[in-house]
Amino acid sequence: MNKIRLFFLNRFALNAYISTDYVKALGYYEKILRGSPRHPGLMYNTGLCHFAMKDYDRAESFLIDEIDSYGETADRLRTMGDLYYRWGKRGEALMYYRKLEEYLNHRENWLKLRIDILNNEESAASAFKAAEKLDEALVKMREGSPDRARELLEQGLKEDPSSFQIMNNLGVIALKEKKDPEKAVSYFELAEDLMPIPMHKANLQKARSMI
Numbered sequence: 001m002n003k004i005r006l007f008f009l010n011r012f013a014l015n016a017y018i019s020t021d022y023v024k025a026l027g028y029y030e031k032i033l034r035g036s037p038r039h040p041g042l043m044y045n046t047g048l049c050h051f052a053m054k055d056y057d058r059a060e061s062f063l064i065d066e067i068d069s070y071g072e073t074a075d076r077l078r079t080m081g082d083l084y085y086r087w088g089k090r091g092e093a094l095m096y097y098r099k100l101e102e103y104l105n106h107r108e109n110w111l112k113l114r115i116d117i118l119n120n121e122e123s124a125a126s127a128f129k130a131a132e133k134l135d136e137a138l139v140k141m142r143e144g145s146p147d148r149a150r151e152l153l154e155q156g157l158k159e160d161p162s163s164f165q166i167m168n169n170l171g172v173i174a175l176k177e178k179k180d181p182e183k184a185v186s187y188f189e190l191a192e193d194l195m196p197i198p199m200h201k202a203n204l205q206k207a208r209s210m211i
Helices: 003-018 022-035 042-052 056-070 074-087 090-104 109-118 121-142 146-159 164-177 181-194 198-209
Strands: none
Touching: 003 022, 003 042, 022 042, 042 056, 042 074, 056 074, 074 090, 074 109, 074 121, 090 109, 090 121, 109 121, 109 181, 121 146, 121 164, 146 164, 164 181, 164 198, 181 198
């Protein structure tokens, strides 16, 4: 496959993925697979699409293929840990998170907490239930039912205190639906402390500016 076609197919696939149109993204990645099957990152990105679609078996296959072909990186190890965590496979998730910890040579806040959760069978079983509540809450938010979404997220946070996704969404509800920037700040601070990514930082700054 020539470089120009490869560039545009990758761009189209990424845009579709960002728009959460995972079926369309997979369509583009499958075209790349047919023309350039060993392109670095292709298996990983295809695996991410299947992961987002909860097709965990296929996601696992593509992600492992990426690691076998191109080696371990922090992103690949974390994604494998996240996959098994979402899948409810405690042993496999713990193995990859420990590999990530060794790769990074330190424990990030979210990673430390998640390993601690997985080290205990009871706390792990509870945390696995939280992901379902997060999924249901996101549906309720799209349907215009923020109160029910908040209830689900609050329950989920008790079950999985490592879920910065839950914290961030609770902050979004507090800010946009409840017009309570102080409450939003408290949730965004928790999310940012666990996972200091641009989205959390931006949400925190916005909430603080409204107080």
